Amino acid sequence: MPKSIKKEINRENLLNQGVTMLMGQGYHGTGLQEILDAVNIPKGSFYNYFGSKENFGAEVIQHYIDPFITQLAAHLQQSETDALSAIQLYFTELIAELEKNQFKGGCLLGNLMGEIGDTSEVCQKSLQSAVNRYRKLLQSGLAKAQQQGTVRLDKSAEDMADLLLNSWQGALLRMKIEKSSAPVKQCCNQLLGEFFRA
Numbered sequence: 001m002p003k004s005i006k007k008e009i010n011r012e013n014l015l016n017q018g019v020t021m022l023m024g025q026g027y028h029g030t031g032l033q034e035i036l037d038a039v040n041i042p043k044g045s046f047y048n049y050f051g052s053k054e055n056f057g058a059e060v061i062q063h064y065i066d067p068f069i070t071q072l073a074a075h076l077q078q079s080e081t082d083a084l085s086a087i088q089l090y091f092t093e094l095i096a097e098l099e100k101n102q103f104k105g106g107c108l109l110g111n112l113m114g115e116i117g118d119t120s121e122v123c124q125k126s127l128q129s130a131v132n133r134y135r136k137l138l139q140s141g142l143a144k145a146q147q148q149g150t151v152r153l154d155k156s157a158e159d160m161a162d163l164l165l166n167s168w169q170g171a172l173l174r175m176k177i178e179k180s181s182a183p184v185k186q187c188c189n190q191l192l193g194e195f196f197r198a
Contacts, residue, residue, distance in 0.1 A: 026115050
């Protein structure tokens with residue numbers, strides 16, 4: 001196997017393991033050695049990939065959000081589905097996944113915002129970037145829904161995307177302590193099913 005491909009595979013494995021461990025144990029509860037042992041990579045190699053634990057955390061954040069953005073974009077690009085229904089379907093899938101995982105983990109972004117959002121500038125910037133990328137996609141979907149006549153016009157798509165994102169993050173935290181999908185379902189039903197509707 002060419003060295004460049006092996007390096008890319010190792011990097012991907014480290015990021016995947018980082019998502020799993022940071023989700024389960026938090027940033028401060030996860031040691032680099034633990035991650036390296038799990039993927040069988042020597043410590044010296046880690047620094048060639050990321051330089052520091054902070055840089056690693058910042059890249060894990062982007063690695064974590066990418067599939068969510070891809071999934072939501074795929075729903076919004078389906079021509080046979082209107083944008084509001086596409087967003088609702090996307091959140092329905094997320095809720096089903098949370099139920100399947102018995103409400104463990106929640107959202108890595110929300111977890112890290114609470115843990116290191118104001119202590120690590122590198123990770124803070126990565127969190128802001130991830131949230132902004134996600135919000136912009138929600139905003140474009142809601143703007144499309146406004147053009148299609150399914151979402152109210154007296155609120156901006158940007159404000160509604162912010163409200164949805166903020167409410168969703170809060171609902172995820174309540175879901176974790178209550179071990180129930182009721183908070184996230186209420187968030188989606190009340191905003192997407194009622195408040196945002198035209």
